[in-house]
Amino acid sequence: MDNFDLNLIRVFDALQRHGHVGKAAEELGLSQPSVSYSLKHLREQLGDPLFVKVRHGMEPTSRALALTPVVQSILADIREHILTAPGFDSGTARRTFTLAMSDVGEMVFLPKIMKRIARDAPLVDVRTVSTDPKDLMAALQRSEVDLAIGYFPDLQGTDVFQQRLFRHGFVCLVRADHPVVSEGLTKKQFQSLPHAVVQAEGRSQEIVEQFLKAKGVQRREMLHSPHFLSIPMVIASTDLVVTVPAAVAEVFARFADVHALEPPYSMPSFDLKQHWHRSQQNDPGNRWLRAQVLELFGDDGSARRR
Template sequence: MKGFDLNLLPVALAIYEERSVSGAARKLDMSQPAVSVALNKLRKSLGDPLFVRTAQGMAPTPRTLTLVDPTRDMLQRLRNDVLASTAFDPASSDRCFTIALSDVGEMTFLPRLLEHLRREAPGASITSVTLPPAELAVALEEGRVDLAVGYFPDLKHRNFFQQRLFSHDFICILSADHPFRGKRLTMKKFLSMGHAVVKAEGRSQEVFEQLLIRNRISRRVVLSTPHFMSIPFVIAASDLIATVPRAVGESFARFAPVRLVEPPIDVTGFDLKQHWHRKYAKDGANAWLRAALVQLFGQ
C-alpha cells in the first residue's frame, strides 16, 4: 500500500461501469485527459493494463474484475459511515440526551423541554447531571454530556462554544402572610430582616452575593444552605426572606404560599447560556437539541 493512491480506484470503477473513458469523465465530473492520466497511473501501480479497448468499449481484464467489488464496497462504506450527513430524526430517535443543569436550571428548563420532547421526539429522554467545573469540561469534550445549560462561567476555553438564551435577575421571596405588604423593599427593611441564603458554589447565586460584597452590604443570615428546594418551605413557615433568581422565585410562588417583592438594589442581570464542545458543533442530535432550547427559551 505504500505510495498507492486510493483516489485512483473510483476512476477504475467508473470506467468499468461506463465502459469508456469519456463516460467515466462525465460521471466523475473530471476532464477526459485527467481520467486517462489517472488510468495510466493505476496501470503502472498494479502492473496490469486493466482495460483493453474493444468494439464494445473498454473491456476489463481479470485483474480489474478483482478490484470492482472491493472498491464498490469500500466507497459505499465511506459514503455511509464517513461522509454521510449527521442528520437527526427526532420523531424516530431513542436518544438519551445528557444535560448539565443546576437545581435552578432543572426548575427553569426541564418542564418545557420535556414537553417539547414529548411532542417532537417521544422516544428521546433526558438525564440531568451536576458536575464540578473541571469534570464537566472533560465530560463535554468526551461526549458524555451533550450540553451545559445555565450559568457556567468556567466554560470559557476556546474549545467550548456558547449561546445566550436569556438574561436573569433576582427577586426576594417572603411568606404569603408576612406583615410587609409593599412591592419593593427598602434597604433599611432588607437589612432588618433575617435571611435564608443559598450558597451553591459556582452558580448564579454568586452574582448576587458578589454584589453585596462590592457594596459592603452585610445581612443577618439565619439559615445558610447549598440547596434551593427547601427554600420555599422554609420561607412559607417563617418570617425570613430569601433572594433568588427571578424564574426560581416565580416557580416557588406557583406551588408554595410565598410572595415576591423587589430587592432594594438594582441587580445587573446575568446571562443563562447553553455550552457545547466544538467537536460536536456539527453533530445532528446536538444541533437539534440546541435549536430546541433556542426555540423554547431564546430571547
C-alpha cells in the first residue's frame, strides 16, 4: 500500500469504461504512452494483465471485472466526501454549536439567537461555555468553541477572525423611584451614593473600573458580587447604584423596577464582536451561524481579520 500510486485508480477506471487506451488518455489529459506506462505498473502491482488487447480495443480480465465496483466506489467516495464542499441545510442539519459568552453576554445575545435557531434550524442544539480568557484561544483552535461572542480583547493574532457587531456604552442603574431619577445623576451623587460593583468574568466591567481609577473617582463600594443575576433585584430594593453595559440595563429593566441614567462622567465605549478561528472560516455551519448573529445584532457587516 505504501508504494501504490492512487492515480492508477483513475487510469483503471478510464480504461474500464472506454476499453481503449487513446480514449482513456484523452479523458485523463495524458499521453497514450503515459496511460500504457500506468497500465504496466497496475499489472505489476496487482499481478494480473487486467486489460488485454482485442481487435476493437482492450477487454477487461475477470480480475478487472471484479475490481470495477470497488474502484467505482472508491472514486465516488472521493468525489462526494473529499472533492465536494460540504453544505449546511439549516432546516435538516443536526449539529451542536458551542458558543463562548460571559453570563452577561448570555443575557444580551442568547434569547434572540435561540429564537432564530428554533425557527430556522430546529434540529440544531446550542451549548454555551464561560471560558477563562487565557484558555479561549486554545479552545477555538481545537474547535471546542465555534464562536466567541462579546467583549474579548485578548483574542488577537492572524489565526483569529473577528467581526464587529455594535458599539456599546455604559449606564447607571437605580431603583425606579430613586430621588436622583428626576434630575439626573451628578458627580457628587455618584461619589456619595452606595454602589454595587460586579466582578464577573466578563471583561467589559474592567473598562469601568480602570476608567474610574484613572480619573481618581472615589465611591462607596457597598456591595461586591461576582454575579449579575442578583443585581437588578438588589438595585430595585435599595438606594445602591450600579454601572453596567447599556444592553444589560435594557434586559434588567424588563424584570425589575429599575431606571437607567446617563453616568455623570464620559465613560468609554467598546465594540462587541464575534470571533472565530481560521480553521472554521469556511465551515458551512459556522458561516451560517455567523450570518445569523450578524443579522440579529450587527450595525454593519464589515468582517476583518486581526
